[in-house]
Amino acid sequence: MDVFTDVLVAVSAYLSDLGAAITLPFLIAVFGLILGQRLPQAIRAGLLIGIGFIGINLIITLMAEQVGPAAEGIVQNLGVDLRTIDVGWPSSAAIAFGSTIGAVIIPLGLLVNIVLLSTGLTRTFNIDLWNFWHFALVGALVAAVTDSFWLGVAAAAIHIVVVLALADLSAPWVQKYFGFPEISFPHGTSAPYIALAAPMNWVFDRIPGFNRLEADPAAIQKRFGVFGEAIILGFVLGLLLGIFGFGFDDPRGDSIAILTLAVSLAAVMLLLPRMVSVLMEGLIPISESAQAFVKKRFPGRKFYIGLDSAVAVGQPAVLATSLVLVPVTVLVAIALAPMGNTVLPLVDLATIPFIVAIMVPIFRGNIVRSVIGGAIVIGLGLFIATATAAQFTSIAAGAGFELPEGASQISSLVDGANPLTGLFFGAAGLGGWTIAVLGVLALAFAWWVSRVEKRRDAARLAAERSESEAAGQT
Structure with a gap:
């Protein structure tokens, strides 16, 4: 048993070191071969996806390096005590894979996914194995709270069920808006927010005046012309963030830092969508092959390919929203400090x-x-991240993670502030029996989503028949 565990730990550590930019291209190439693609086609698709991920990560790293110091400057200038440091998703992934749950998460995730596919409780085949670390992190938190490895494993499995169901539920929005046929996002960071965004949008639709406000990128650019372009937005936000973060104590040095930040954010707005287009160039042939494979071998059944939501981060509205939320998030964190956020x-x-x-x-x-909507969910998430910080820090120490200098506790905006993290953490605090209750509720939720999917299929087929009959009459 020890040898088996050691092998799993070694595999998890290796995948963590490789990262998504290496792991996913290999899996995509293998997946392409299974779908019937020729070897050169499969290799090309995998490499393009890997290149796209490397480009995306480089740009996100650039953004993090430029934005982080400005955010720290704003907090210091306002004299707010925020002692729990956001170490980011790369550290969180390393911590998750380095935990005891991380050692078994990949075989566990594949097993759960296959069982749900075979029973019809999901349509998503999640090939984004590297991002299974999200499930491992939640499992590790539950294991730490309950002092039980097996309850941690159970929590990770239940988390997978919930995220797959959320991916199925959100798939029509994802496919229609982004133009990704038969794709879903079983991503531990992105999927949970459908549960908050859908009711908020229902409320927004019922606010007089506000429900008629057009504020998509096309409408903004039409109204403001060149000043509504993405790169201008990035530049202006960079200037504002830099001015408030760096000030002008050192006119020469601070002006350089401000302008560098402004041009860097403008570059992010231009380059990130182009890197995503490279990634999509590799993904589209795989998606087409998958559709043909499913139609031939499983007539009447529908499957989605579960991918990293990184394929969507370069879309103009996603990117513009995110840049605006950077300073908003810092201000929200400061405003919530007197209420308990750390x-x-x-x-x-x-x-x-x-x-x-x-x-x-x-x-x-x-x-x-x-x-x-983003400001609301992030504000709520900061309280979750604050509540889980002690256990998060404990898990990090157990995985050999060294705390940043001067930090007493660490957390992460991506997973530490996630609503599902809060749900599982809170349930575990009430006792191990609550994990079993969550398991029953998760399966019931997956069953309900599968019924919703069938009703959507029936409505779509009825609409197609009506269109066909109308075309025949004309």
Whole structure:
């Protein structure tokens, strides 16, 4: 048993070191071969996806390096005590894979996914194995709270069920808005926010005046012309963030830092969509092959390919919303400090696009709605991150993670502030029996989503028949 565990730990550590930019291309190439693609086609698709991910990560890293110091400057200038440091998703992933749950998460995730596919409780086949770390992190938190490895494993499995169901539920929005046929996002960061965005959008639709506000990128650019372009928005936000973060104590040095930040954010607005287009060039042939494979071998059944929501972060409304939310998030964290928030958003400010990736389609690309909705969910999430910080820090120490200098506790905006993290953490605090209750509720939720999907299919087929009959009559 020890040898088996050691092997699993070694595999998890290796995948963590490789990262998504290496792991996913290999899996995509293998998946392409299974779908019947020729070897050169499969290799090309995998490499393009890998290149796209490397480009996306480089740009997000650039954004994090530029935005983090400005955010720290704003907090210091206002004299607010935010002692829990946001170490970002790369550290969170390393911590998750380095935990005891991380050692078994990949075989566990594949097993749960296959069982749900075979029973019809999901349509999503999640090939984004590297991002299984999200499930491992939640499992590790539950294991730490309950002092039980097996309850942690159970929580990770239940988390997978919930995220797959949310991916199925949000798939129509994702496919229609982004133009991704047969794709879903079973991403631990993005998927949970459908549960908050959908009711908020229902409320927004019923606010007189506000429900008629057009604020998608096209409408904004039409109203403001060149000043509504994405790169101008990035530049202006960079200037404002830099001015408030760096000030002018050192006119020469601070002006350089401000202008560098402004041009860097303008570059992010231009380059990130282009990197996503490279990634999509590799993804589209795989998606087409998958559709043909399913239609031939499973007539009458429908499957989605589960992918990293990184494929959506370059969409103009997602990117614009995220940049506006960078300073808003810092201000929200400061405003909530007297109410108990201790988290200083830093590294994960650059990964806000993953938080809003599914929210934006639900808000129909409306940037104003997306910013308001994003600010609300992030504000609530900061309290979750504060509540889980002690256990998060304990898990990090157990995985060998060294705390940043001067930090007493750490957390993450991406997963530490996630609503599902809060749900599982809160349930575990009530006792181990609550994990069993969550398991029953998760399966019931997956069953309900499968019924919703069938009703959607029936409505779509009825609409297609009506269109066909109308065309025949003309």
